[in-house]
Amino acid sequence: MIGAILGDMIGAPYEFDRGDKTKAFPLFSAESKFTDDSVMTVAVAEALLDYRDGAAADLGAALVNSLRKWGHKYPHAGYGARFSRWLFSADPAPYNSFGNGSAMRVSAAGWLYGTLDETRAVARATAAVTHNHPEGIKGAEATASAIYLARTGSSKDEIKAYIVREFGYDLSRTVDEIRPTYHHVESCQQSVPEAITAFLEGESFEDVIRTAVSIGGDTDTVACIAGGVAEAFYGVPAALRAACLRRVPPEFCDVIARFDKARGGAESLNAPPQNNT
Numbered sequence: 162m163i164g165a166i167l168g169d170m171i172g173a174p175y176e177f178d179r180g181d182k183t184k185a186f187p188l189f190s191a192e193s194k195f196t197d198d199s200v201m202t203v204a205v206a207e208a209l210l211d212y213r214d215g216a217a218a219d220l221g222a223a224l225v226n227s228l229r230k231w232g233h234k235y236p237h238a239g240y241g242a243r244f245s246r247w248l249f250s251a252d253p254a255p256y257n258s259f260g261n262g263s264a265m266r267v268s269a270a271g272w273l274y275g276t277l278d279e280t281r282a283v284a285r286a287t288a289a290v291t292h293n294h295p296e297g298i299k300g301a302e303a304t305a306s307a308i309y310l311a312r313t314g315s316s317k318d319e320i321k322a323y324i325v326r327e328f329g330y331d332l333s334r335t336v337d338e339i340r341p342t343y344h345h346v347e348s349c350q351q352s353v354p355e356a357i358t359a360f361l362e363g364e365s366f367e368d369v370i371r372t373a374v375s376i377g378g379d380t381d382t383v384a385c386i387a388g389g390v391a392e393a394f395y396g397v398p399a400a401l402r403a404a405c406l407r408r409v410p411p412e413f414c415d416v417i418a419r420f421d422k423a424r425g426g427a428e429s430l431n432a433p434p435q436n437n438t
Contacts (some may be wrong), residue, residue, distance in 0.1 A: 162420055163204055164366065165268040165394025167405050168384030169198035171370050172186055175380040177345050184371040188401075190227075197238040198265040198385040203413050204231035206269035206420045213273060215425065220283070224290045226254055241347065246292055255289060259296035261352040263288035265382045267301040270387035271308025272424045280309045292349075300349025303328040304386055309358060311393035317361050320390075330354040334371055336362050345378045352379055356386035363387070366395040381423050413437075 174180075174192035198253040208217070208227035217223035231241065232248040240248065244262055267361050270284045285303035289296045303324055310320045321332050330353055339355055346352065355376055361368030369391035397405075406414055 162202060162268050162272070162389070162392075162417060163338040163397050163402055163405055165202050165385045165389035166195060166199045167397065167401055168370055168373065168386070168388025168391075169202075169235070169265070169381045170195050170405065170408060171388075172374045172380035172382070172384035174376070175374055177379075180374060180376050180377060180380060182340055182375055182377045184368075184375045186371070186374065188367070188370075189404060189408075193408065195238070195413075196381050197232075197235075197240045197244075197262075198382055198407065199392045199413070201228060201236045201237045201262065201266035202268055203386070203416050204228045205266045207416050207417050208424055209269050209287075210416075210419055211437045219296050220286050221290055224287060225231065228290070229253065229350055238323065244291060251336060253290075255291050255293035257294045257297075258292040258345050258350050259293060259300070261300060261349050261379065261382050262347075263384070264300035264349055264353050264356075265296045265385045267305045268308060268392075269420060270301075271305040271330070271389065271393060272420075274309070277306060280305050289368060296349050299328055300353045303330065303353055303357070304389065307360070307390045309420075311390055317394075318399065321361055324357060330357065332358055332361065336376060340376055343376050343378050347379055347382070352383050356383045357390065358388045359383065359387040360394070363391060366391045366397055367401070372380035380386070 170193045173196050204227045209224040212215040212220045212223045223404055229248055243256055266288050267284050270287055274280045281302050284302045285298050288301035307320055325332055342436055359373035360369050361370045369387050370384050373387035374380045
């Protein structure tokens with residue numbers, strides 16, 4: 162979850178192709194601020210925790226309530242037009258979206274469940290309340306699956322093979338092949354594979370984020386998705402974790418602390434797993 166939020170903040174200054182498509186950029190600047198990606202990541206995490214802890218009886222209702230609660234708290238975080246209408250609708254219903262919003266907010270689902278089947282089922286549920294198009298659901302499910310596999314010791318080759326086999330994404334292109342023609346696009350189909358490719362090529366948590374941002378386009382979301390997976394594989398360095406927590410509101414930190422406790426402690430963010438070779 163911290164990894165996804167960091168990817169969002171670090172990628173935000175370069176969204177809409179405002180960067181130079183390079184990995185050589187300052188990680189943080191005055192423009193390194195959280196966007197809707199982080200707000201909705203927190204919202205999904207809180208909904209899953211409420212449902213897990215018995216504070217909410219229905220997962221779908223918990224998700225709708227939490228997404229709308231946090232969206233109303235932060236109404237100017239950069240939501241897409243259709244999602245913004247959903248946030249403030251009198252009768253919120255899924256609207257057949259295949260936008261990458263379903264994938265950028267799903268990271269908590271990759272951590273909180275003991276089996277891949279349950280992880281995938283919950284990921285589908287997090288998408289379906291808004292992004293109920295098959296591609297929207299697939300994007301969330303693939304992202305959460307990659308996180309689950311990364312945190313449970315799968316190698317990058319194993320993660321890649323699973324994503325290709327189960328979801329049909331083309332992961333054959335390198336980042337160098339993607340970068341020259343890639344542009345701002347907000348569909349799962351054209352951002353989830355690119356984000357996963359950035360994770361596969363990156364050599365550390367920070368390098369994954371830099372690689373994702375260097376692709377260009379919807380950089381905050383691509384780096385958010387890639388960062389969520391990279392956290393599960395590498396951990397997040399303590400200095401970057403602290404930098405993240407300094408840049409988010411206290412109520413974000415409260416949900417992050419609750420999430421860390423539910424998944425076994427924040428210390429796991431500071432040291433990479435030992436069996437991901």
